[in-house]
Amino acid sequence: MIPHHYLKSQAFTRGFRMLLAIAIFVGVTLGGVVQVSAGDSPDAARIAVRAGKVLTMDKADVVYNNAVILINNGKIERVGAASKIRIPHGYRVIDALDRWVVPGLVDCHNHTAGSLMDLNDMVYLTNPGLRTLETVMPESENVKQGRAGGVTSVLLIPGSGTNMSGFGTITKMGGDTVDDMVMRSPGSLKIAQAGNPERYWFGVGRSYMNYNTRQTLMKAKTYHESWKAFESGDSSHEPDYNPIYDGFRGLFSRDYPVSVHTQMYQVLMTTVDMLTKKLKLRTVLDHCTFDAFKVAPQVLKTDAYTINGPRQYWFDRSQRKMNGNAARWWQGGVHKLGINTDAPVIPQEELPFQAAMACWYGWQTYPALRGLTRIPAEALMVDKRVGTIEVGKDADLGIWTGNPIDPRSSCELTIIDGRIVYDAAVRRRF
Amino acid sequence: MTARNSVIWCGLIALSLCGSAALATPPAKLALQGGRIIPVVGDEIASGTILIENGKITAIGEKVDIPFDAMVVDVTGRVLFPGMVDAHSSRGLDVPNEQLPVTPFLDVFDALDPSKLYFEDALRDGITSIHVIVDNNCVIGGVSRVVHPIGLTPDEMTQDVQTSLKLSVAPKRRSDRMVQMATLRETFLELSDYLGDLAETKYEESLEDKDEKIDVGPEEARARGRKLIRSVDYDDKHANLVKLTGGQLGAFVYCETGGDVGRAIRLAKDNGFFDRMTFVLGAACYKAVEEIKATTRPVILGPELIHRERNELTGEIIETFVPKVFADARIKFSLLPHPDGSLGERYLNYQAARCVRNGVTRKKALASITINPAKALGMNDRIGSLQVGKIANIVVFSGDPLDFNSWVDQVYINGIRAYTRDTDVRLKRLFGEETSEVPSGDEKEKVDNEVSVKDSVDQKKPTVTTSEKAGTEKKVTDESKQGS
Structure with a gap:
């Protein structure tokens, strides 16, 4: 086992990496005029993993004991029982016979693009047109930490200081350039309802915030519809190009979702009513904490995804009762339920701990594993590529000493797009 | 789960059902029988019946023909008052x-x-x-x-x-x-x-x-x-x-x-x-x-x-x-x-x-x-009143509405029973099982003195909201720690 990629990046001095980061930043902001490449050639195109247990996390919930996964050219070529798959010649074999292999974990809510300075541009209550793509830093410490914890795909979103803080970016947790990393941009539109925006804009109530957010979205929708009418020939009038609202077109054609910082009953209810029901947006409800689980009946009537965390319990003072948030959502029938970290609020590598805590407060282990893999991938509409171990999907895997949700387990090896990006045997992080 | 917990739980479920009552359809016909009726518009009826059909009041009086298929609720000794x-x-x-x-x-x-x-x-x-x-x-x-x-x-x-x-x-x-x-x-x-x-x-x-x-x-x-x-x-x-x-x-x-x-x-x-x-x-x-x-x-x-x-x-x-x-x-x-x-x-x-x-x-x-x-x-x-044709929003008081020893026993909204004191978990938790206990005559005397009234109010119905209010504020503080 030669963790070639990892060794290579170790060869860089700290100063060189800093320069690289600046160069990449300049390169990106100049629109790719400066080409930056760390020049990592994927020589390990073909890998075979012999695993003690494989959780495919697919729709049939298939679990293989004593299995083989073949990886070819960054994709999963075959997966199945060891007795049925013969490892062809030329494959580098990774022996993990006492290990669990699970899909690379997916987090819908991460703020570690760029530095904390880049978290929020608090100009107006709604700031359409901003994008985290401009702040993505490849091979940052956050990225390395995350993949050492088995996390392979994340949605990098701006903060929730304003009601609408810009577009997020879905990236892999590995890659030497921004282009290498990015899975989709825009990954989602970030909206924050109540809570934080109230803190920064003292005196603004929910009635004005909701009105204002709705107005911004309606302007964007009108823009989208006038273009649609022009493109389909229904209108001969060519609308003016507007760089601020152009990014919303995919939102209204449901190519990507809106991710909403939303918590507490009234706020989440408004999210579902305004964004999911009335504006018909593909919605990912993030946080969903405090007494938000009471909105379950409304959420069930929609196609929204619920991604709970990082706060895992709510103490109901009126009833003097502890409520596990995820458990209550699950009990309310919401099964499109995932878990997030809000990294760096909770470090990215502690994503499975969030699930562990959700289980401690009454959720179940297997649905929780699904909430770290397939569900967030579906929520972000990248489930054709990641979230499960299935033939044809990206070879994003974590090789664990046991169940990832068990806090005693550790991730020993992480593979992204068929490349080993972390190997505890070479240099252990945790 | 202990017995006490299960009681609370049942109550909570009942309460949360109150919330969803708006979705429920009211019983087609309902008769509140035998109560003293204060219709606000019109004369009081010492003992009468209110008939509710599909959420509206269809008959009211001392003697009302109750259809055979109406659910009858006995409210003898209670006072019916408009919501x-x-x-x-x-x-x-x-x-x-x-x-x-x-x-x-x-x-x-x-x-x-x-x-x-x-x-x-x-x-x-x-x-x-x-x-x-x-x-x-x-x-x-x-x-x-x-x-x-x-x-x-x-x-x-x-x-x-x-x-x-x-x-x-x-x-x-x-x-x-x-x-x-x-x-x-x-x-x-x-x-x-x-x-x-x-x-x-x-x-x-x-x-x-x-x-x-x-x-x-x-x-x-x-x-x-x-x-x-x-x-x-x-x-x-x-x-x-x-x-x-x-x-x-x-x-x-x-x-x-x-x-x-x-x-x-x-x-x-x-x-x-x-x-x-x-x-x-x-x-x-x-x-x-x-x-x-x-x-x-x-x-x-x-x-x-x-x-x-x-x-x-x-x-x-x-x-x-x-x-x-x-x-x-x-x-x-x-x-x-x-x-x-x-x-x-x-x-x-x-x-x-x-x-x-x-x-x-x-x-x-x-x-x-x-x-x-x-x-x-x-x-x-x-x-606003109990009259034929109006929406059946009715409060059933245990006594005269202006007597401050009276409790709200039941509340009907659109003919749906939206509240009953028997299943009010929060009242029970505050007062134990005996919420219907009437304070002694001495306290009634005090009504003339405003300060004492407040005192007696506090004894009888210590406010439920104060502690909750504090809770809400705390919630916000918790959330602010949450960060982005």
């Missing part, structure tokens, strides 16, 4: 007012929180209709709606949408009366400018299809264009003001002092909403009682019923019991519950009882918490 009406409340919102002074484009829909304990308390206190409207700290607030305190979403709770706009002639905080009035004038002037421009634009648009372009001059163009405007042409900022000046929206106008009343009347007459105006009055407004009477517009009195003013020469405090002044002037008024849930004034029937103590007749006092607010909301054809 009380809160004509002006911002307690269902996250903040009483926005910071912006002029916000006619807002709707309370966006901030209404059905999970607020306030609604649960309103039900427990026998209030079945609540006019949710922004508070008085505004110039022009948003549109209001009338809700009942059950339902999981504002839509489920709503009885009447887009009922009124809130205006205040008393200064918004950190402003003064001249600025307040100037802002109001400016808003309506800007509206008329906007409408003129819109009319001209519409007229010009109508000429586009015609070959002949005749310049008719701006006056004529506006007159012609005005007829071409459709309701969808108004932008958000002006649509509700157009409705207000056109009489399609009510106006709840807040006056703080007697002097404000005249300004409110002039503002309403100048801008065409006088016929839809309702006064929301601070205690000091009793000084303009004759002026108010002459308008014949509905009057809502603030929760502070006593006006206190210091005689600067003698240092004496002059106290005036405000509702008595209005009653003596033969003005029909509505009372409001106090927003501070820890006071006896929180209960509407307590407010009415205070009126009786201060010389207002029982009939007028009862009307001021039921039919009068219903009339102020323009809903007296549907709510």
